[in-house]
Amino acid sequence: MGAGGSPSAGEVLLSERPTTWRPSQTTSLRLGGLSSHIVTGTTFIQTDIGAEPPIEGVLFTALSGGREPFHGVRRPALEPALGEQPRSRKRGPMDLNKWLAAAVASNAEWSKTFGPFDPHPALAVDDSRFAAAFETFTERLKNNYPFFHPRYAGQMRKPPHPAAVVGYLTAMLINPNNHALDGGPATATMEREVVQQLATMFGYGTYLGHLTTSGTIANLEALFVARELHPEKSIAYSTEAHYTHGRMCNVLGVEGFPVPTDALGRMDLDALEEGLRGGQVGTVVLTAGTTGLGAVEPVHEALALREQYGVRIHVDAAYGGFFTLLAGADGPEELPVEPWQAVAKADSVVVDPHKHGLQPYGCGAVLFRDPSVGRFYLHDSPYTYFTSDELHLGEISLESSRAGATAAALWLTFQLLPPTREGLGQVLAAGRRAALQWADLIENSEYLELYQAPQLDIVSYFPVTAGHALSAIDAASNRILHEGMTDSQDPIFLSTIRLDAVRFAGHPEVAADAAGARILRSVLMKPEFETHVEHLHQRLEELARS
Template sequence: MELYEYSQFLPLIEKHLKDLDGWRGQYGPDPTPLPVDLDQMDEVMGQLVDRLKMNFPMHHSRYIGQMIKPPHPIAWASYALAMTVNPNNHSDECGLPTSNMEREIMKEMSKMVGYGDTYLGHLTSGGTIANLEALWVGRELHPGKAIAASKNSHYTHPRMSKLLGLDFIELGLAEDGYLDLDEFRRHADKIGTLVVSMGSTGHGKVEPLDKILPIAREYGVRVHVDAAYGGFFGLISGDLGIRREPWLAVAESDSIVIDPHKHGLQPYGCGSILFKDPSVSKVYDHDSPYTYFMPSDLHLGEITLECSRPGQVSAALWATIQLLPLRRDEGIGDYLKLSRQYALDFCEEIAAQDDRYRIYMEPDLDIVTWMVVPEEKTTSACSAANRQWFQDKMDDPENPIFVSMLKVSGEYFGRRHPDFVVDSDQVEIIRSVFIKPQHANIMGKVFANDTHPQAS
């Protein structure tokens, strides 16, 4: 198919929407006083579409900028169907079918990460809230102790530490770009929870959890894995150069965050948190005077910081993993292999550019950080060349390519690329995210119409 058309799925949506309308009609006529004028709706929706067209082409393979892609058709179609019911997964009374779907999802995800049948977990609105819950639980179990993470970690962690009233310790990086284990040891007695990034959003780095865990256990530090971006890649660890040992070690971590709205093919608004020890439910202990009346071992609202949560989120993810199971050699695993392979192929393209471009840091997953090599090898000249390439390619009428920029430490840049003179505190490099399954369509095209001054 030359162009992926969403309208092809309208007959399926119409069929199953009529089925739901039949269920709704069983309870008799129910006229609403709300105005439903189809002509006015058509006009407003047309205005909406005009506004939506102002987006960057995030749906297209030419867009390799941020961690954005359209959800799978089964996800958005299922979301739309469930949205007409509008269940609330706070309690079984408000959304029993979708609450049970969420329980089934979490069971599958727990198996995927190695926690097995003994765990506590639920969906969230995204990785930020999921990480907050993990850090909050850590604070309650290790009161007064700091939260720590390496410079690879997401910027949410120092913010959440501040919100929780805890000190945040930023740990440095070793020469290999991962957490400096010696520095962790030096601070370990002050740390209550260590955040280990497995799929950092800047470089896609997977920190060596297998080497970190023994040190954490020695000092009694909780280990929280932030795998919001990378979590599903555990399915294909051992393949395509992805180290297996860190992912096997996840089974021994205390908690893990994974965002299905990234590599789980979901619409935004779908994160998740899993705890290895279900007894942490005591931290959530509370009662609701009007929602926990249906029989249930544990209403989902009893183990979440968020109260009302949309059941359509679990409906979409549940339907997706029925169609595309969480397995290495089919379903989600097949899609992840594509993303990883595209990143490796792109690295080969860069290597073939005769030193006009250079990989900044070898990718662990599907995020490639790279840079233009300017004639004057200074960090300030590198930043300027990268900014120019970014703008020129976005404005190219014949071959537009959309990438993103990433700021890195000038000092660390100099350690990785010692042939450059460090004359700036920060360096702006280029970041490309190969998250969409159709990125094969731009392989070999990124450097077409090259405007690099060294290009022949």
């Protein structure tokens, strides 16, 4: 925040606290592969086939090492029992209840193979005590925005896919640590397999890579390697790049070199080249999908500068990376191929599966095109790396402990929705089409004006005001943000981004009576937006003209 609590340039905001939404009528939805019904103040999940309750006994057996038998609690039937006729298999949403129960039961059966033991009484929690704590816990969780719902069109938020939820919980009951093979042999193998899939998606042949807990840590590792390869040299990134690059330059003791952007929010390569002529820049960060406006910087054009000036090229594709699946696609969702094909020639790339990869937080990944950079990670841990002569993931990572459940969740998701155009690409295509559809509606609106055409799935726009000045646009955008999210009957959740006055050069009719203004911003990450855009647009027009 800027001085006096006002947002600074480029800062994305959402209102301070969520508002409880109590709809006045029943609404049927299909979200994240589940069937839901929201009924007058109460939300519940209705699935095709209910799990066999209760599962408390299964939970106790799983967590106590199999000390007690099931005593009437059965594993959900995944196949018909002997003598039964198999039920017809219809295609439909995953039954999350069934598979969560199956996850607990699977862990219990595996645990029993190691023999019984008595859990320590210090761990015992009376069920009634837990019930009271759980009630308080779930009540407090209601203080959240409806990230799962297409009414939420603000920040980069979406629910994890049910397959990721089941995969994470199943592995979490074992609690593997992917730092070393002896900490999680199964999930470490899964991590290698999903990283291979990510490398293939970006066109990397040979590579070194691993998952991280976030895009921030993934970028830190890329900049760490950059520093080791070009000591005493600075790292260049655009003024629209994620703030993590400037922050991590400070952490690494490296000088950061912010480069101005063009009218679309992409790095100005002429300004970059001017900075490169001095020979003090060692690495250039190109962003494939800025988190503010979704701008894709010209990676393909920057490669020529690498050859001329001997710099490294790192691509921060934390937000936009999976959009490479739409490069050259048929249909309105098609993206230009040049910048995405060029990523294969970049020295390193970062992507966040916890954004468009349908994963829970936190799941990032970093890939290096040259595996020999692994030498910068070399260290020894005499009590850790002893069960295998193979390279342990902790030997090629700055992080130590990492949840194996993260790799498990991504692996299971990729088995069903692989990072291909026909798999996960269809999810991104829906959001991309929704963004283009909404942009068309805004361009034909009397009450809203499109700031710029969406390059990926972020739509930026502002209300048409009487004065058509920055101060009026700022005030109206802020009013719409808060009125939309506090409407008890038909709420809509948006975000804003503050832009400097010079960024409105493409809108010469706007009077620059202030240093900048907040405009509205919507990230259409959820595929359900494709059938919800018209309602979003209608609500925005209602709010704008009020």
